[in-house]
Amino acid sequence: MKVFVLSLIALSLVFMWVGRNSGKADEGKVVIYTNGDEAASEAMEGALNEAGYEGQYVLQSLGTSELGGKLMAEGDKIEADVVTMSSYFIESAQQQHTMFQDLTFSTNALEQNPPYYAPILGNTGSIFINTEVLKQKGLPMPTSIKDLAKPEFKGLVSIPNIMDSSTGWLLVQAIISEYGEQDGKKVLQDLIANTGPHLESSGSGPIKKVQAGEVAAGFGLRYQAVMAKESGLPIEYVDPIEGNFSLTESIAVVNKDDATTSLAMDMAKIITENARKELLTHYPVALYDGETVMDVNKPAHAMQFEHPLTVELLQQHQEFFKSAN
8 A cells, every 4th residue: 555655646746847847838829819729720730830929839639519618617817818719709708807908910801800819710501411411312403501400311310519619690580580599499499309429529520421321411520521622522411401500710919918919919910810710721711801701601691690690699599599409
């Protein structure tokens, strides 16, 4: 027993030493928290490294719900100096904590934004299908989200869960916008019943299941289906008649007023200005004057949210989703 206790003490000392030294290694570096996926992170890192900031920052990826929870709970006490996150979460965190500095650089964004953030990428939702599975099952080509709720699609649909994924919000908003909450709830109930075990916590989950042929149809990010089709996979994208809704993700600088804040602002400027070219190839939604996207990336039924996006509105729509389960 004595040897065991001594071993635990020694192990604890090792962890303490490692923790202290890794903290020293990152001391003075700008900490960037992002909910962006791998492609977004690589674009941001590429822009920063090309501008000469390699080794001066630490970029950490977190899920949207995890990063959102930290923003709302920790405010300006959060470890991050820079945050890239769904715009509505940044706005809600600012309202609750006044935690972000106004940007010291100007942008030419197409839409007016608060002075404390700049959009860096946009995502649009759509239906996508596996044409081979659709043919094998003898299913008709869907034109709407409501079509996916029909009995013939039972067990053959995958959708993102709004409780974990912002992409799921694009789906729920389209249903509410087209059918209202009363009739929309029935559509959603039937859709969730058809989904069965294919309700995904990740926004990228449905496209993976459609590509693998596990299901015939799914709802998710439109650009992913465009890329899958262009790569030669039997994937087709369908702009639902309920509308293609979009969400933006933005960058903001935490107001810490310390030695790193100025450097953090410089990096935010670099990401906003220099990473956009690559980000636009992965997330083809024009956000700034002069940006264009190919016709294949222009949704047929582009729609805007009716109400300003807030965490409170998200929670209302999450409750609507839960009530349909």
